[in-house]
Amino acid sequence: MTAKTTLLDMTSPAASPALDICARHGNKPDALLEILHDLQEAVGHVPEAALPVIARALNLSRAEVYGVATFYHDYHLKPQGQHVIRICRAEACQSMGGRELQAMVEKFLNIRVGGTTSDRKVTLEATYCLGLCATAPAIMVDGKLVGRVDAAKLKPILAEVTK
Numbered sequence: 001m002t003a004k005t006t007l008l009d010m011t012s013p014a015a016s017p018a019l020d021i022c023a024r025h026g027n028k029p030d031a032l033l034e035i036l037h038d039l040q041e042a043v044g045h046v047p048e049a050a051l052p053v054i055a056r057a058l059n060l061s062r063a064e065v066y067g068v069a070t071f072y073h074d075y076h077l078k079p080q081g082q083h084v085i086r087i088c089r090a091e092a093c094q095s096m097g098g099r100e101l102q103a104m105v106e107k108f109l110n111i112r113v114g115g116t117t118s119d120r121k122v123t124l125e126a127t128y129c130l131g132l133c134a135t136a137p138a139i140m141v142d143g144k145l146v147g148r149v150d151a152a153k154l155k156p157i158l159a160e161v162t163k
Contacts, residue, residue, distance in 0.1 A: 017042050018050040022057035029058045032068055036075050045076040073127070081116045081123035083161040086140040089126045092133035101137050101149055102126075108158050122161050 021038045025031035035054060040046050046069050055065040069075050087093075087102050102113065105124060109117055116123040132138035135147025141157055149157075 015050065015053045018047075018053040019057060022054060027057050027059075029060050032058060032060070032065065033072075036069055036072075040075060045079050048077050073125075078116070079120070082121050083142050084123045084125060084140075085157075085161065086125045086127040086130070087113070088128070088130045088132070088136070088138045088140075090129040090133070093130075093137040096136035097150070098137040101139070101154065104151060104154060105158065109162070117162075 018035075018039055021035050021042065024038070025035050032054070035058075036046050039050060039054075051065045051069060052062050054060075055062045058065070069077065085105060087105065088098060089102070090098075093101075106112055109122055109124060111117055111122075111124055113124050113126045127140065130138045130140055130145055132145055132147045137149050138145060138147045139149050139154075139157075140146070141161065146153070146157065
């Protein structure tokens with residue numbers, strides 16, 4: 001790490017909250033998951049600029065911190081939309097029309113899975129089992145599970161999250 005890179009990392013807007021959160025956790029490397037969670041809670045996502053700051057505070061490599069932040073699907077390196085729709089892509093949901101459901105949502109929102117609408121209202125994510133196999137296909141909207149989703153059930157959901 002060069003002095004120039006360190007200076008840029010430590011002066012980024014993400015540095016202050018990241019350093020404060022690391023300090024609250026005693027700058028302990030074994031608190032990395034909690035630190036990432038708290039940072040996401042504080043600023044709405046885990047800014048990539050905060051990763052080297054966290055690495056330095058915890059005496060970890062950037063690769064270690066980045067690896068953890070990108071391994072767990074609940075951490076987001078970019079801001080999420082106001083609403084988050086997760087579409088189940090597990091086998092039961094796929095066999096009951098999950099792919100078609102995903103295509104409908106992508107077309108309506110004009111984004112692909114992993115994207116956020118340009119107005120930042122909706123983020124679309126894939127997940128690999130919501131535990132509603134008996135009521136497939138299933139989605140999760142802002143943390144609420146919805147089963148037996150078809151076009152008729154989907155339209156009012158999409159209308160609500162995009163208004």
